[in-house]
Amino acid sequence: MVASVYQPQDSGLTPELLRDVTDNRAIMAAADEAIASGLSELQVLTHLRRQWPASLARAAWILLQTSRRALAEKFKILQPRVSLFYALPEALEQATPLAAALHKAAVVAAAVGPNALAVDIGCGIGGDAIALAGKFPLLAVDVSPVRSWMAHRNLQALSLPHLVVQADVVQPIWRLPRSAVVHADPARRTGGRRGHQQYFPDLEHIMAVAGNGALAGIKLSPAADFASLPAAPLELIAVDEQVVEATLWLGRDCDALQLGKRTATLICDDIKWRLTGTPAALAGTTGELDRFIFETAGAVTRAGLAPNFLTAAGLIPVSRDGCYATGPQLIEHPALRAFEVITTGPFDETRLRRTLASLPNDTHLTSKPTLEVKTRGGLGLDTDAWQRRLAPYAKQNLAVIIYPSQQGVVAAITRRVTAGRWNRDRWNNTLSLRPDSPELGLVSPADTIR
Numbered sequence: 166m167v168a169s170v171y172q173p174q175d176s177g178l179t180p181e182l183l184r185d186v187t188d189n190r191a192i193m194a195a196a197d198e199a200i201a202s203g204l205s206e207l208q209v210l211t212h213l214r215r216q217w218p219a220s221l222a223r224a225a226w227i228l229l230q231t232s233r234r235a236l237a238e239k240f241k242i243l244q245p246r247v248s249l250f251y252a253l254p255e256a257l258e259q260a261t262p263l264a265a266a267l268h269k270a271a272v273v274a275a276a277v278g279p280n281a282l283a284v285d286i287g288c289g290i291g292g293d294a295i296a297l298a299g300k301f302p303l304l305a306v307d308v309s310p311v312r313s314w315m316a317h318r319n320l321q322a323l324s325l326p327h328l329v330v331q332a333d334v335v336q337p338i339w340r341l342p343r344s345a346v347v348h349a350d351p352a353r354r355t356g357g358r359r360g361h362q363q364y365f366p367d368l369e370h371i372m373a374v375a376g377n378g379a380l381a382g383i384k385l386s387p388a389a390d391f392a393s394l395p396a397a398p399l400e401l402i403a404v405d406e407q408v409v410e411a412t413l414w415l416g417r418d419c420d421a422l423q424l425g426k427r428t429a430t431l432i433c434d435d436i437k438w439r440l441t442g443t444p445a446a447l448a449g450t451t452g453e454l455d456r457f458i459f460e461t462a463g464a465v466t467r468a469g470l471a472p473n474f475l476t477a478a479g480l481i482p483v484s485r486d487g488c489y490a491t492g493p494q495l496i497e498h499p500a501l502r503a504f505e506v507i508t509t510g511p512f513d514e515t516r517l518r519r520t521l522a523s524l525p526n527d528t529h530l531t532s533k534p535t536l537e538v539k540t541r542g543g544l545g546l547d548t549d550a551w552q553r554r555l556a557p558y559a560k561q562n563l564a565v566i567i568y569p570s571q572q573g574v575v576a577a578i579t580r581r582v583t584a585g586r587w588n589r590d591r592w593n594n595t596l597s598l599r600p601d602s603p604e605l606g607l608v609s610p611a612d613t614i615r
Contacts, residue, residue, distance in 0.1 A: 173255070173308070173309045175256075178224055186225050192217050193225055193228075195216075196213055196222075196229050197229050199213070200229055200230060209226055229249075231253060231257055234257060239260055239292065240292070247319075251314075252290045253312070256315070257290065260289055261293050262292070262404045262409055265404050267612035268430060269348065270300045270301075271612045273297075273346050273380055273382065276380060281344050281346045281380075282301065282303075282344065282345045282346070283301035283345070284304045286366075286374065287308075287350040287352060288350070289312050289316065289350060290319060291317075293384075294319075296612075298323075303328070306334055308332070314331075335365075335366050343379070345379065348382050348383075348384070351367070352365045353386065371383055372415065377417060379416055379418045380418045380422075381414070381416045383415070384411075387409070391411070395415070397414055397415050398413075398414040398426065398427075399411055399413055399427055400428040400430055400468075401467050402432070403462060404433070408464050426444065427443070427469055427470055428442075429462065429470055430464065437612070440474055440500070442470055445469065445470075447471070447485070448472070449482075450482045450571055451481045454491045455481075457493070457582070458577055459480055460504070461501065471487025478490075480492045483575070485542065488542050495584070504577075506579050507579060517558075518555065521536075521559050522558045524560055526561070534560055536562075537552060539564055539567070543569070561580070563579065564578075564580065565579070
């Protein structure tokens with residue numbers, strides 16, 4: 166087989182080295198104890214090298230440190246079912262959060278039933294593979310022998326039936342049955358290239374492998390150029406308020422998904438909310454803020470569905486892309502973050518400092534006031550730097566929201582509102598979405614592994 170032109174960053178590890186270090190219970194226990202005690206990487210490695218080779222010490226450090234991150238972040242759902250999750254730093258950064266993977270697997274299972282073969286192309290360390298193996302017979306494929314080994318061990322730890330193969334799907338030997346469902350997570354190439362060719366395998370290769378299968382979901386960057394993609398349903402998925410991926414859905418059974426051209430899916434704890442429809446342009450914005458300013462979920466705006474959603478909510482956009490809108494009443498909804506407006510004006514640092522300094526002290530605070538700076542709409546501002554510059558002037562817990570409007574760049578000084586739990590019935594009573602943009606609603610509790 167010809168070697169792949171894509172070489173993943175596997176931190177210098179090999180399957181043989183991984184087997185050696187994981188079979189060595191003594192070094193794994195010593196490394197775990199050292200990491201738990203708060204020692205730095207250098208201190209841990211120095212400690213381990215007194216008794217074991219440097220290669221084993223480094224492998225133990227990478228495995229245990231990355232496992233801790235995985236089980237605290239993207240794969241926290243797995244606790245306490247697994248004590249060690251096999252991962253690499255780069256692979257963990259690219260991995261699908263398990264909450265998003267479970268959602269996609271549930272969507273596919275509902276559309277095609279449980280008897281299809283699932284094929285996970287570019288399975289990496291196994292995030293999507295774990296979710297798919299809970300629904301279907303699974304074949305997982307990755308070009309990296311290290312990541313293939315890790316995916317197998319992670320699936321094995323959960324007693325999920327699977328077959329993991331280390332192979333290059335760009336090779337012409339791949340022919341999948343027409344009943345197969347395909348998930349593909351192409352790697353991002355380096356070098357700043359954009360479009361279809363920034364991925365490995367590129368989109369054309371993935372579509373050729375998927376062929377005329379029942380259903381295929383292709384994971385893309387949420388920052389991808391959507392205009393260059395095939396005319397097919399595109400879903401923006403957010404987990405805990407962060408947009409984690411765009412999924413392009415293809416295949417004969419694609420209509421069974423009941424999706425419009427674009428869909429926004431928000432997953433947080435036990436709530437999964439979806440909005441689907443056709444992207445639209447804003448009819449207009451207002452330059453005047455009412456009592457509240459609302460931040461629209463990034464998945465909704467990136468999907469181009471903010472105009473439909475804001476119309477349903479009875480809100481008026483204030484930013485050109487619908488990231489921010491205003492209204493007279495507090496609205497509780499998974500796709501909205503509410504802020505009470507104190508004052509607003511043109512974005513000017515001197516004005517902001519003076520206004521913040523003129524506001525009264527909050528006598529109820531028991532600690533130093535906090536100031537957050539928020540911005541959307543492509544202004545390119547370093548919000549961390551602005552927080553450091555403005556925080557000394559804050560006497561209350563405040564949020565400064567900076568956004569582009571038709572009147573120029575605006576800065577609103579606000580107070581974040583802690584919303585209560587979303588009342589779905591109350592929302593449905595006031596729902597006024599257009600017919601071409603139906604809301605798919607709430608799924609609760611969140612999808613789980615069998």
